[in-house]
Every structure is written in structure tokens, then in C-alpha cells.
Amino acid sequence: MPSLDDHRDALAHPPIEFRPELRWWLAEGLHTDATLRSEIETAHRLGFGGMEFLAMDEGDIDHARYGWGSEEWVHDSAIVVTETTARGMSVSFTSGTNWSNANLPTIDPDHPAAAKELNVEVEDLTSGARRHGALPRVDLQAERGASAVPGHRVPPREQRLTAVIAAPLIAGTDDTLAVADVVDLTSEVEGEELDWTAPDARSWRLFVFWSHGTGQTASPSASVNYTVNYLDRDGIDAVMEYWRDVVLTPQLKREIARNPRAQMYMDSLELSTWGAGGMFWGRTVEEEFRTRRGYDIAPWLPFLIRRTGMFAATTAYSYEPDAMHQPEVDKVRFDYVRTLTDLYIENMLRPFSEFLHENGLLLRAEVSYGLPFELTRPAIEVDGIETESLEFASQIDAYRMLAGPAHLFGRQYSSETGATTRNHMLDHRFYDQIIATQLAAGITKTVLHGWASRAGAEGVTTWPGHEGMWPLFSERFDTRQPGSEFYPLWNEAIGRYQYLLRQGRPRIDIGILRTDHFIDNMIGVSAFDSEGNRVADEDAYGRLWMRNRENQWWQDLGMQDAGWSYEFFDGSLLAHPDVSFDGEVVQPDGPGYQALIVYQEALDPDVALLLLEWAGDGLKILLVNGAREVKVQFEGTFTFNERVASRTPGLDGRDSELAATLAALRDLPNVAEAHEPADTVAALRGLGVTGRAEFVEENRNILTYLREDGDLLHVYVYHFLYETGETTEVQLSVPGNGAVFRTDAWSGEIHPHSGASRHDGRTNIELALSPGETALFTVDRSLDGSPSSAVAPALVADLSDWSIVVESWDAGENELIVEDRGLGYETREVLPHTAVTRLTVSSSGLLPWAELGGIGPKVSGVAEYTTHVRVDEFDPISNRYLLELGSTNGGLGSVRINGAAARGFDTSKPVVDASRDLSAGDNEVVIRVSSSLNNRLIARGYYDELPDIALGLVGKEGTHVTRVREHGLVGPVRLVAVPRH
Structure with a gap:
């Protein structure tokens, strides 16, 4: 039976497998060996637990030389696997429709393994007139407008006749069909010709369905890579064959075998169709539908014709049935997408997972994302279930969607975290709140979106560095950030949450x-x-x-x-x-x-x-x-x-x-x-239900997540109204009698909690949380906990007289990195350096940087605040001494007292336990606080011509609009004493 003591070492120093990981946007295969090794070493030094890598388009470079599938990319991939493995980090290959290694250079749009769609040509039949002759074919060369997803389309050459259906229009409509009179004419087609006369004077419409390749491609790659079929087994068979014969070299397989956390990560399924039919298809779909659903799909195809945007949620059907048959058509539509889900599970996920396991890789996936697949059923086929903050906007209800299968089947639940449209603009607290929300849903693996080397291709790389995921999408959690100085402390803190919230069940x-x-x-x-x-x-x-x-x-x-x-x-x-x-x-x-x-x-x-x-x-x-x-x-x-x-x-x-x-x-x-x-x-x-961590009285501010670890109950508590709420008091009631402890996520120290009581065989935990604050409790039911009341802290000193220096970040010199691997060419990278200027503030009060004399609204970087505090009656045996920072405007930072080790703090409730570092008498306090790059980038005009991708998604135009942010420590800062038990 585990005890709290069993967890103390891991909480003091969270093992690497519990630290946040990174999505790494490589500049295709352009990065030099020195850059790759330096980036991995840096990520490890900053405390990250792993790297998930993929090739991003680096603009006007030689894609045949550096794109996915090239010798350079294979070489770089081997380095990434070797270097991460050597440091105990996880490593993930990235797969997905828009990442080339999910697609193949060995096929074309007509190949059975290529993605297929069902298209349609429509012909209106004149009342009573006989139609004869060739059926209308799809013009495969026609333009249909830009795709909602990246990549370009290569027209297929072949199309196969699938079905010919006739249906009468309801009088006075152009899109409503009489279901009872639909006629399947497929068997009457000879060659590709049909001779048929409508049976009555109504307006009839002829639907001619053709299947063909979507022609969807992904880039960058050394050659054209075509999207594979996710419904027919041909697709994944071709992927496995290519990886087995080309990608998984003996050397790479040896390196993978050394890494117990090597993975394949399947990103969102951004598949698209091109034609008017809008249906995903495959050579087996029609027969599989008949076998699984017990009837033919062909007569119903006109009611499945659809239009959709980037993701299936926006699906709109082109034709509707008469009102009497609407329920029947709704059922058919359900059966179609249920069949697609079945095929995705059985012909893609299941065999791919088995293949990866045979080759030492786990499968982590954003299952079903984007396509008309049921969201939760496929989740059992993967080793790790992933969600994404970008698409679900850090909404607890959305995260609950995949929490069900993750918890039912014991799968690791993770999230791509940090992707928004506001890169470099926001304070660190914004991203802490995303992670805090995810923890409340049981997401205990954070994969930060993302990391990019500052070095990139000549001609396109400028300060603050190579963009990776374009300058339109996602935050960077790398060394271009002033806050990166504090990432080791931050990663340890997140690691403690993720460690304790993976224990038990x-x-x-x-x-x-x-x-x-x-x-x-x-x-x-x-x-x-x-x-x-x-x-x-x-x-x-x-x-x-x-x-x-x-x-x-x-x-x-x-x-x-x-x-x-x-x-x-x-x-x-x-x-x-x-x-x-x-x-x-x-x-x-x-x-x-x-x-x-x-x-x-x-x-x-x-x-x-x-x-x-x-x-x-x-x-x-x-x-x-x-x-x-x-x-x-x-x-x-x-x-x-x-x-x-x-x-x-x-x-x-x-x-x-x-x-x-x-x-x-x-x-x-x-x-x-x-x-x-x-x-x-x-x-x-x-019915007799009682919540396991229910509130004694209703509370509209708090979310919780509970793990049962033998006699231990680990309870995570979060005040989620971080912008609109006020400090809230809450009592949690958990089953059983026990002693209550609170873990300080920023130090790993465990303290008895003041504010615990018993009632009717349950333990009540009383606490107050500030907006955005989180807390981590453990109730040890093997111990006889004594009731205790919450104790108000006693003020020891206000800290108000500060010496302030701001380290202002701006563009420095560019460094040229040249690599010659003896292949007949040189690889050249530009590494923009950061120039740091120390600005001394003449005043001693705490104000946002924009209001400090000599600083102003154009500065980003790190500020250092130094003061002294005198403690005359110092009693660390009886009291804990807490340094409350008030507000850092969401900036990440650290506190160092009397030259001791730096301690990190929560960006929503910045408090540091100073008990071990203080001494009686005079004490030096040094606080460092970082900013985003927002203010400096505004001053440099970075955002002036930068399109706002969110506007583009809804057909609007405009650039990013941001504002000068209030950075820095603003307090009030005070030292308080809290009696120990």
C-alpha cells in the first residue's frame, strides 16, 4: 500500500517522464548537426522531458535536398532520436495529414493506397423526355477553389463509376427530394451510358457518382507526398511498407529500441475532399456498409452529398428529404459515418498500432480529429490519447470528451498545449491557466506547442528567430523567450502536478x-x-x-x-x-x-x-x-x-x-x-449518489480532480475564473477519515494543512483560493488526522524600497553557421542573437515597466528587484515564512534569498516559502521577473504586416492587433508568518 513517504523523493525531484514535453518545428532537414545537438541539450537543460519533431516549410530552400524523405531529413531524424535518447528524453515522430511523413512518395492519386472521395455530377431531366447516351463525367482538371487545409492538389487521372441514382424534386424546391420515389439506375448502365426516361412529369434529377483520388498532398518533402487512404487497408499497408523498407533503417531501429518512450504521434486528421460530392470513400466502403448495416447505401447517396469547411462539424447537406422521411435519412447519415469510424479503427489505427509496437514505438494520437468519425470509440486503439488547446480553447467540457475513454481504458491523456493565434504577445500566466484547466480534466501530460530553434535559413530568419510554426500560430517555449531562464523551475512544478495526478486510479x-x-x-x-x-x-x-x-x-x-x-x-x-x-x-x-x-x-x-x-x-x-x-x-x-x-x-x-x-x-x-x-x-x-470530492456548499469558481492511491486521496483544486473571479472560500468533502497534507508544487515540500475536519465518516478540507490559483492535497486515510482550523498569516514586514534593473532584450548580431558534410554542398543557417541592455531605474517603487522612468513601453526582457528585509524574531520551528509577491503581471520568475537557490512561483498566486533561506536579522531578497516579447516586437513593427489567421479562417482580412502590456513586479510584496501544526 503506497504511503505519502513513497512519493517524497519524486516530488522533490520529478523524474523526467513527468516533465512537460515539446513539439519541435524543424526547418525541414536544414538544421546543421551542431544546431540539432545544441537545441536538444538546451531543452534538456531547461527541464523538458521530451521532443516531438516534424518538418515545417522553411520557404525558398531546396526541398528535394532538405524536405521529408531526403537524406538530410533521415540524417537529422537519426540525430534527434540519438540525442534525446541519450538524455532520457522521450522522442516522437509526427504523423498527420499535413505532415509529410504521414503520406507517401511511392503512390499517386490513383493508387489504391491514396485517399479517395465520392464525387457527383448532376443532370436535370426534362419532363417526360428520354435521356440517352454517355453519363456526365467529373472534370478532374477543374478548379474548385482553395482547400480549407494546407497543401496543394494534384488531379487524379482515373475515376470509377459507383452509382447512378434518380430522384424527383419536391414541387417548388431545388434541393428537396422525394425519398419514396428514388430510383437506383446503376444496374441499367451499359458501359458508361444510360438510356432512361423519367416515369412522370415531375422534375427529376439524375445523380452520377464517381469515385477518384482526392489528390491531396503534403509538404515540404523531397518529392510529392500523397495523402493515404484512412478507410481501406491499402493505405496503412503502404505506409507500413514504406517505413519498414525506407525509414526504419537498422541504425534508427537500434536507437528507437534504446528509448522506452519512443512514439509515433498522429496529429489532427486534416483530410479534405475536392469535388461536389464531399464524401470520403474507398474501394471497400460500399460493400462494408452493406455488410455492417444490412442494406445498400447507393439509393441514399443523394442525401449524403455534403459541403464542409476545414472540419466535419460544419457539414451541410446539399439535399434534404421530404419531411416524412427526415428521420429515416438522419439514420442513414448516422450509419454512413458510423461505418467510416469502423473502417478508420479497423483498417488504420489497429494495424498501425500493431506495426509500431513491433518496431518499439508507442502510438499517441488525436483520434478522429476533423473527420466524420466518432470521437471516443477509436481511442482504445492507441497508447496515448491527445487533445489540443488550440481547437478546444482550454474548455473543460471539451477536455471531458476524451477523458472518458482515457480513464476507462487507462490510457495516458495528454494535450498539445499553447497553440493560439497570439504568439509572443501574452504573459506566461495565460499558458499556466490552460495547463491548470487541463489538469482538472485529468490531462496529465503536457506537450507544449511548441519549440523552434532560433537558427534558420538564410534570407528568411530574423530576430527573434526561426519561426517554425509560422509567425501566425502558437507560442514558442524556447530560448527566444525572456522567461526561458525560469523554465527549469516551471518544468519541475508542472512535473510535480503531473507526477502526483498519475498515481493510483x-x-x-x-x-x-x-x-x-x-x-x-x-x-x-x-x-x-x-x-x-x-x-x-x-x-x-x-x-x-x-x-x-x-x-x-x-x-x-x-x-x-x-x-x-x-x-x-x-x-x-x-x-x-x-x-x-x-x-x-x-x-x-x-x-x-x-x-x-x-x-x-x-x-x-x-x-x-x-x-x-x-x-x-x-x-x-x-x-x-x-x-x-x-x-x-x-x-x-x-x-x-x-x-x-x-x-x-x-x-x-x-x-x-x-x-x-x-x-x-x-x-x-x-x-x-x-x-x-x-x-x-x-x-x-x-439515487444515493454523493460526490467523492463534493463541496459542502455550492461553489461556482472551483474545479477538482481526484486520484485514489490506496489509502491516499490526491485532490487537485483549481479556481478557474482567473480573469473575472475573486478569492473564494470552499470546503471539499472527501470519503474517509484521514490527515490532510498540501504539496507545494514549486518546492516539492509537503506540509500538514490547517483547515481540516471530520463529518459523518468524511474529511473536510477548508481553503481559500485566489483567481487562477491551484492547490494539491493528499488525504492519508491510514493516519488519524486531528481537526485543525485555518490560521491567518501574521505580517512580518512590507517590502517597498527596491533597487530595480531591467535587462532589455532586442535584436543583436546574426551568426552564420556553415556545415559541410562532404556531400558536395554546404548547409547555411543564420542564428540571430539577442542584445541585452541593462537599464537602471532611478525610482524605488513597484510599477509596470511602461510607467517606470527610463524604461517605458518599448521594453521586453527580465527585471531584477533587490531589497533587504529585517527579521528580528525568527522562529522557523514554530512558523513558516511566506514571501507574498502580490502580482508579477503574469510574468514567470524566481526569488533568491541570501544567495540561496532560486525558487519559482505560481504566476497567479506568486508566493515563495522562504523559511529555509531566511535568517534572523538582515536578509537580501532578489526577485527576477520576465515578460513576453510583445512590447519590443510592437516597437519593432513585427505585427504591422502580420496577418491575423483567425480573420482569414472566416474570410476576413486584417493584421494582428495587440497592445502594450503591463510587465513586471507590481506587488504589494510582504513577508508573513504562518504557524505550523
Whole structure:
């Protein structure tokens, strides 16, 4: 049975596997060996735990020499694997539609392994007239406008006739078809000719469906790389063959074998179609649909013709049925995307995972992202489940989506963290708040988005350095940042959270069954107000959506305000042999759901039967009517679930069976029904549910996450209203009696917590949190904890007389790096250096830099604040001494007292435990605080011509708009004493 003492060493020095990792944007294969080794050594020195690397377009360089697949890229990849492995860091290859190594130079658009789509040509039939002759073919050379995703299209040469369908239009419409009269004419086609006459005088439309390659490519690469087919087995077979024969050289395989955390990372699936049909396809789709769904898809194809943007959530169908048949068509549409999900699982993820395991690689993936695939079902096929802050805007409800399968199947839940459209602009606190939100959802692996070398190609690289992910997207967490000086302290702190919150098993109160093939995973890319004005990322993240008490999918906040935890998953996952119900909770060795909620109108009848079986064994189930959930947040569209489980999702003819199953469920005493989501908590309490870390009184500011580690309960607490909230007091009630300890994430020290009591076999934890503050508690139920009251700190001294020096960062000289590997050419890089100028402030008060004399609004960098404090009655045995910094304006930094080791601090509640470093009498205090590069880059005109990508995504034009930020320590700074137990 683990004890708290077992964790002390790891909390003091978090092992490397718990540290944040990095997404590294390489300048294709251009970086010199010296640069690669230096970057990896630097990342390791700064405390990062691993690197996920990929090739980014470096502009006008020789892609044949440096692109993916070239000798230079293979050589560089081997160096990255070798150097990270030597330092105990993880290493990840990056795969995904827009990264060339997910695609192949060995195929073309017509190859069976290439991505395919189903296109359509439409012909109007004149009333009563006979049509004869050749069917209209797709003009494969035609332009259809720019794709919503990067890359260019190479037209295929071949197209294959798939189906010919005729349907009459409803009178007075141009897009509504009479379902009952649809005619499948495919069997009447001879060669590619059709002789047919419409049977009546209505307006008829002929739909001629052709399958062909999408022609989607990815760059940069040494040659043209085509996107592979994610539905037919041909796609992944070709990928595995290429990696086996070309990429995984004996040397690379040896290096991979030395790294237990070597991975393949599959990024978002930004596949696109080109034609008017808009359907993803493959040579097996039609037959697989018939086998799995029990009917032919061909007659329904006109109702599947679609238009979509970058991601499937914006899908709009070109043709609708008559009103009588709308439910039937909705079921067919569901069956189509369910079949695509099946094929993605069985023909892509499963064999790819097996292949990677055979070659010493784990598979981490953003499953289903972007495509019409169910979000949670594929998650079981991967070793690590990844989400992304960019697409989900740091929304707890969005992170709960993939938390369900992650916790059900014990998968590592991680996130690409830090991608926004505001690079170099925001204070470090903004990114700390993203991580804090993710921890509350059980995301315990942070992959920062991202890292780039400052060195890059000649002619395109200027200060502050090689952009990597373009100057439009994502923050950089590398040495161009003034805050990088403090990354070792920060990485240790995040490592402590991630270490403790991976221990034991998650304890989640409620599981919510939810199925969605069109998840809106673009809520974070851009925000606009009611008048169409761009809302800056920092304002959207900090003030809108969840920070304005608006969740997206489970919109009632009653459970959250009660302190209950919950998450989502597709109900079919309950039938997996690895999932069980023990008579009390679902998946006892996993999340341990005390009850399940069903709220959507559609419920799979087999899932309903399983629920009935488990409910007969005691499972608590709540049926909720009238729940609204977001469809596309940007468009302001929602789905309203009027009557829970009132139909099956697919065209299976089992609606009456489902109704009978639900009737039987409703008759059970441990099944309740709520007429609206607002009744959820009361209904669950009526079933006997008590939250495992519930609030004694409702609290609208706090999120929690709980892990059970034997007798230990690790409780994470977060005040998520970081821009709009005030200090909040809360009492958490956890099961069992025990002693309460609080871990200081910035030092690793563990202290007894003042403010604990017992009530009815539970332990109450009382605390106050400032906006944005986090706390980490452990309740040791093996110890007999004594009740204690919270103790107010006593003021020892105010620190107000400061000596201030600001180290101002600006562009320095460029260094030319030349490499000759004896291949007949030189590789040349430019490394922009930073010039640092020390500016002494004449005044001694704490103000933002823009208001300090001699500093002003054009300065970015690091400021050092020095003062002395006298402690006459110093009693470290009886008291802890805390140095409260007040505010650093969100800047990362450190505190050094009397020359001792530097200590880091939380950017929302900057407090340092000074007990070990102080002494009686006079003490020197040195505080260093960093800024972003925002103010200096404004002064340099960096943003003047920089397009705002968020505007571009909605068809608008404009440059980035930022403002001078208030950087630096502003206090008030004071030293307080807190009595020890």
C-alpha cells in the first residue's frame, strides 16, 4: 500500500517522464548537426522531458535536398532520436495529414493506397423526355477553389463509376427530394451510358457518382507526398511498407529500441475532399456498409452529398428529404459515418498500432480529429490519447470528451498545449491557466506547442528567430523567450502536478453517454462578438465560454457547482471486454463511475440492453430530457434532445425494441428520469449518489480532480475564473477519515494543512483560493488526522524600497553557421542573437515597466528587484515564512534569498516559502521577473504586416492587433508568518 513517504523523493525531484514535453518545428532537414545537438541539450537543460519533431516549410530552400524523405531529413531524424535518447528524453515522430511523413512518395492519386472521395455530377431531366447516351463525367482538371487545409492538389487521372441514382424534386424546391420515389439506375448502365426516361412529369434529377483520388498532398518533402487512404487497408499497408523498407533503417531501429518512450504521434486528421460530392470513400466502403448495416447505401447517396469547411462539424447537406422521411435519412447519415469510424479503427489505427509496437514505438494520437468519425470509440486503439488547446480553447467540457475513454481504458491523456493565434504577445500566466484547466480534466501530460530553434535559413530568419510554426500560430517555449531562464523551475512544478495526478486510479463520479461524429473541435481557433469584431484569444479564453459559465455539451452546471466530476464516452465502449460493473461502480479499477447519464435522443439498442442488464444488478442510471448541446459554436447552432433515447441512431428497424428496453429500465428503482438538466443533481442524490470530492456548499469558481492511491486521496483544486473571479472560500468533502497534507508544487515540500475536519465518516478540507490559483492535497486515510482550523498569516514586514534593473532584450548580431558534410554542398543557417541592455531605474517603487522612468513601453526582457528585509524574531520551528509577491503581471520568475537557490512561483498566486533561506536579522531578497516579447516586437513593427489567421479562417482580412502590456513586479510584496501544526 503506497504511503505519502513513497512519493517524497519524486516530488522533490520529478523524474523526467513527468516533465512537460515539446513539439519541435524543424526547418525541414536544414538544421546543421551542431544546431540539432545544441537545441536538444538546451531543452534538456531547461527541464523538458521530451521532443516531438516534424518538418515545417522553411520557404525558398531546396526541398528535394532538405524536405521529408531526403537524406538530410533521415540524417537529422537519426540525430534527434540519438540525442534525446541519450538524455532520457522521450522522442516522437509526427504523423498527420499535413505532415509529410504521414503520406507517401511511392503512390499517386490513383493508387489504391491514396485517399479517395465520392464525387457527383448532376443532370436535370426534362419532363417526360428520354435521356440517352454517355453519363456526365467529373472534370478532374477543374478548379474548385482553395482547400480549407494546407497543401496543394494534384488531379487524379482515373475515376470509377459507383452509382447512378434518380430522384424527383419536391414541387417548388431545388434541393428537396422525394425519398419514396428514388430510383437506383446503376444496374441499367451499359458501359458508361444510360438510356432512361423519367416515369412522370415531375422534375427529376439524375445523380452520377464517381469515385477518384482526392489528390491531396503534403509538404515540404523531397518529392510529392500523397495523402493515404484512412478507410481501406491499402493505405496503412503502404505506409507500413514504406517505413519498414525506407525509414526504419537498422541504425534508427537500434536507437528507437534504446528509448522506452519512443512514439509515433498522429496529429489532427486534416483530410479534405475536392469535388461536389464531399464524401470520403474507398474501394471497400460500399460493400462494408452493406455488410455492417444490412442494406445498400447507393439509393441514399443523394442525401449524403455534403459541403464542409476545414472540419466535419460544419457539414451541410446539399439535399434534404421530404419531411416524412427526415428521420429515416438522419439514420442513414448516422450509419454512413458510423461505418467510416469502423473502417478508420479497423483498417488504420489497429494495424498501425500493431506495426509500431513491433518496431518499439508507442502510438499517441488525436483520434478522429476533423473527420466524420466518432470521437471516443477509436481511442482504445492507441497508447496515448491527445487533445489540443488550440481547437478546444482550454474548455473543460471539451477536455471531458476524451477523458472518458482515457480513464476507462487507462490510457495516458495528454494535450498539445499553447497553440493560439497570439504568439509572443501574452504573459506566461495565460499558458499556466490552460495547463491548470487541463489538469482538472485529468490531462496529465503536457506537450507544449511548441519549440523552434532560433537558427534558420538564410534570407528568411530574423530576430527573434526561426519561426517554425509560422509567425501566425502558437507560442514558442524556447530560448527566444525572456522567461526561458525560469523554465527549469516551471518544468519541475508542472512535473510535480503531473507526477502526483498519475498515481493510483482516477475517481470520476458520473459517466455521460454521448455519441457524436461531428464534434466541434474548432471552438478555440477564433472568437467574434455579436457585431462581428474579433475577440482576442486572451479575452475569449479568460472571459467567455466556461469563464462566463457556459459549457458546450453538458450545459447545466449543477454537477460542476456541486464539486462532482463527470466525463463523456460513446456507450458502445461499455460493451468492451475490458470494461466491467461490479455491482457498485462502472470500471472499478478505472474511473469508478457511480452512475451513468443518458440524455441524447438516439441510443444504440444494444447499449440500452447492456444498461438494462447492469441496472438489474444495481447500476444507478439517470435519464435526462430536454438537454441542449452545442453543434457549431461559431455559428451559434445547437442540438436539442427533447426526449431521451426515443429512437435508435441508425436505420436498423429496432425503435420499438429500444422503447421496450427503456420501459423496462424506467421500472427499476435505481433508474430515475429528469424532466430537464437542472434536475440532475437532485435526481442523482435521490439515487444515493454523493460526490467523492463534493463541496459542502455550492461553489461556482472551483474545479477538482481526484486520484485514489490506496489509502491516499490526491485532490487537485483549481479556481478557474482567473480573469473575472475573486478569492473564494470552499470546503471539499472527501470519503474517509484521514490527515490532510498540501504539496507545494514549486518546492516539492509537503506540509500538514490547517483547515481540516471530520463529518459523518468524511474529511473536510477548508481553503481559500485566489483567481487562477491551484492547490494539491493528499488525504492519508491510514493516519488519524486531528481537526485543525485555518490560521491567518501574521505580517512580518512590507517590502517597498527596491533597487530595480531591467535587462532589455532586442535584436543583436546574426551568426552564420556553415556545415559541410562532404556531400558536395554546404548547409547555411543564420542564428540571430539577442542584445541585452541593462537599464537602471532611478525610482524605488513597484510599477509596470511602461510607467517606470527610463524604461517605458518599448521594453521586453527580465527585471531584477533587490531589497533587504529585517527579521528580528525568527522562529522557523514554530512558523513558516511566506514571501507574498502580490502580482508579477503574469510574468514567470524566481526569488533568491541570501544567495540561496532560486525558487519559482505560481504566476497567479506568486508566493515563495522562504523559511529555509531566511535568517534572523538582515536578509537580501532578489526577485527576477520576465515578460513576453510583445512590447519590443510592437516597437519593432513585427505585427504591422502580420496577418491575423483567425480573420482569414472566416474570410476576413486584417493584421494582428495587440497592445502594450503591463510587465513586471507590481506587488504589494510582504513577508508573513504562518504557524505550523
